[in-house]
Amino acid sequence: MxxxxxxxxxxxxxxxxxxxxxxxxxxxxxxxxxxxxxxxxxxxxxxxxxxxxxxxxxxxxxxxxxxxxxxxSGRRLLTADDVGRLEERIDAEASARQLIAAMGELPEGERAALELVAVDGLSPQEAAQVLGIRVTAFRVRLHRARGRLRSQSLQLVSTPEEAIS
Missing domain, CATH: 1.10.1740.10 (RNA polymerase sigma factor, region 2, helix turn helix motif)
Known part of the structure; x- marks a missing residue:
């Protein structure tokens, strides 16, 4: 040995x-x-x-x-804050994918109304003009779209605590 x-x-x-x-x-x-x-x-x-x-x-x-x-070597290692920001970004991406999927299930008119306001940043008056409808009808579509998304998002979460947060 x-x-x-x-x-x-x-x-x-x-x-x-x-x-x-x-x-x-x-x-x-x-x-x-x-x-x-x-x-x-x-x-x-x-x-x-x-x-x-x-x-x-x-x-x-x-x-x-x-x-x-x-x-x-020479590369900065991730700090706890960096990891936290990455986790937040990953969670946001997952939420965005769920939202996009839920928007895809909306009726065409409601989805268009929501996209014009939320994505394109148009005012309700401008969005109604784009769709060729009255402002009141546009607001009804937008309200319905938001309501459907809200109810779908409640179905996506598994616990009541997640729905609140």
Missing amino acids: ERVQRFVARRVEDPYLAADLTADVFLAAVDASAGYREQLGTPVGWLYGIARNVVAGERRRKARELRANQRV
């Missing part, structure tokens, strides 16, 4: 890592013991081969870690 430990310790700088890797060598040897064949070499040579592979695996892992660190 000491020979394998020295072999590993000469190849890594951290003594704690050397101890961990030495343990990994013996675990790998136990796992692979059924595959050992005397005619291919001595047990010591076989064990050193396992140690070499374990050390090489650790070097590859370190190299991958270094490359990953280099990719993110």
Whole structure:
């Protein structure tokens, strides 16, 4: 065991890592013991081969870690506020998708009335003119559209608390 430990310790700088890797060598040897064949070499040579592979695996892992660190170095990490803003944006996007789907289920006239006011920013008078109807009729369509959306949004939420918020 000491020979394998020295072999590993000469190849890594951290003594704690050397101890961990030495343990990994013996675990790998136990796992692979059924595959050992005397005619291919001595047990010591076989064990050193396992140690070499374990050390090489650790070097590859370190190299991958270094490359990953280099990719993110110089980039600002996300703060709790950033994560909070991202979560808010994701929630808003989900709500927007639900609203768009609900608007798609409205009758054509009601959907057009709602889009002209809410999306295009027209006044009720301007929107009524675009649709070629009286302002009073437009306001009725808009009221109905908003009512249908409100009732659909209550069906989309699962608890009364969500409907209030």
